[in-house]
C-alpha cells in the first residue's frame with residue numbers, strides 16, 4: 223500500500239461507521255457504554271502503551287457541550303508562552319475535534335498541526351501494530367479489528383505525543399466523557415467541564431442532567447476538577463458525581479483577573495471559557511514546576527498574552543472582501559447559535575451603516591437542527607435596533623466543491639447520501655424559515671462553493687457591503703474557509 227497522507231485519510235475514512243449501521247443502532251437504542259472503554263484499553267495495549275506511559279503526557283482533560291475546543295485552545299496558548307521562555311513545559315500536545323480544514327489539525331504539537339508526512343508515518347505504525355498484536359485482550363476487542371474513526375485518532379494521538387516527547391497534552395473529549403475514547407487516561411493532572419447544554423441526544427440522553435452525568439465521567443480521584451456556572455440541574459449532577467468520586471470540584475465564576483484582558487469575542491460565554499482555561503493552566507503549571515505560584519490578584523504576563531493572542535479558527539471570525547464581509551462561526555447547537563446570532567448583529571452594528579444581510583446555513587444529519595432556526599432568526603431580529611432579519615437565506619449542503627465534490631478530509635459515510643442528493647434537510651429548513659420570516663429570499667444551493675458564489679452575486683458594487691453569516695456546522699465553516707482562503711488554509 224502506498225503510504226502517503228492521502229492513503230492514510232482513505233484508510234481512516236474506511237473506519238467510519240456507515241449511515242445504515244448508525245441508524246440501526248439508533249433505533250435499537252444502542253449507545254456507547256463501559257464496553258467501548260474496555261475496547262479502547264485493549265487497542266491501547268495492542269499499540270504497546272500502559273497507564274504509566276499515558277501519565278508521562280500530563281493530560282489536561284476537557285469535556286462540555288460548548289466551549290471545549292475554545293478552552294483547550296486557551297490552555298494551549300497560555301502554556302505555549304511558558305514553553306517559549308524555555309519551559310516547563312517544553313513540548314505541548316493538543317488534541318481537539320472535529321477538524322475544520324484537514325484531519326491532521328486534530329493533533330498539534332506546539333500549537334502546529336502535525337505535518338502530512340508525520341501524520342502518515344505514525345498513522346501506519348498504529349495501523350500495523352493493531353494487526354500484528356491483533357489478538358491481545360481478545361475478549362475486549364475482536365481480534366484483528368480496528369477502532370472506529372474517532373477512537374483511532376485518539377489512539378494515534380497518544381502514539382504521536384509519546385513518540386515526540388510531549389510533556390503536557392491538552393485533550394478535548396469527542397462525545398460525552400464517561401465512555402469517550404479520551405477517558406482511557408486514569409491519571410490526568412487537571413480536568414475541566416465547560417458549559418453544558420443539549421447535544422448528541424441519541425448518544426448521551428435528552429436532558430441536561432443525563433448529559434451532565436456523562437461529562438462528569440472525566441473527573442478522577444486525586445485530580446483537581448473545575449467547572450463553570452451551569453444550569454441548576456446540570457450543576458447538581460456534577461456536584462453529586464464529584465462527591466461519589468471523592469473529587470474536589472471547584473465551580474468558577476468569571477475570573478476577576480480578566481478585567482482589562484482583551485478576550486475575543488467580548489462575551490460572557492468566552493470569559494467563562496477563559497476562566498476555566500486559567501484554572502487548568504495554573505494547575506498544570508503547578509504540577510510541572512513546583513516553583514510556579516499563581517497570584518490571586520493578577521494574571522502573569524504569559525497568561526494575558528496567551529489569552530489575548532489565542533488562535534481558534536472558525537469561531538467568531540470576520541473576513542472582509544471588496545463587497546462582502548463574512549462572519550464565520552461553527553456554532554451547531556440551539557444555544558450556541560443564539561450566541562453566534564448576537565455576535566453577528568453586534569459586529570454589524572459596530573461597523574456602522576450596513577448593506578443587506580445574508581445567511582448561509584447547514585446542519586447535516588441531525589433532524590432536530592430545524593429547531594435551531596427559530597432561535598437564530600428571532601435573535602437576529604430581536605438584537606437589531608430596526609428589528610431587521612436576513613434579506614437572503616441560503617441553505618446548502620456540506621459538499622465542498624460544485625464540481626469535484628468533497629475534499630478527502632471531509633468524506634463522511636455517516637450521513638444519508640440520498641438526503642444529500644435530494645437536499646432533504648435543506649428543504650425542511652427552507653419550509654421552516656418561510657414561516658419564521660415570510661419576507662426573506664430563500665435559496666437552496668447544492669455546494670458550499672456555489673453558496674459563496676451566490677452570496678457574492680447578491681452584493682451590490684457600491685458600499686455598504688453585504689453582511690454574510692456562515693454558521694450551523696463546523697464542516698460547512700471549514701469548507702467555507704478553505705474556499706475563501708484557498709484549500710489548504712489552516
Ligand SMILES: Nc1ncnc2c1ncn2[C@@H]1O[C@H](COP(=O)(O)OP(=O)(O)OP(=O)(O)O)[C@@H](O)[C@H]1O
Pocket residue numbers: 286287288289290291292293319320394416417491492494495536537538551552553554557558559561562696
Ligand atoms: N461556553 C459557551 N457557551 C455557549 N456557546 C459557546 C461557548 N463556547 C463557545 N461557544 C460557541 O460554540 C462554538 C464552538 O465552540 P468550541 O469549538 O469551543 O466548542 P466545542 O465544545 O469544542 O464544540 P464541538 O466540539 O461540539 O464542535 C463557538 O463558535 C461559539 O459560537
Ligand SMILES: [Mg+2]
Pocket residue numbers: 287421
Ligand atoms: Mg459537540
Ligand SMILES: [Mg+2]
Pocket residue numbers: 290291318319320394
Ligand atoms: Mg470541539
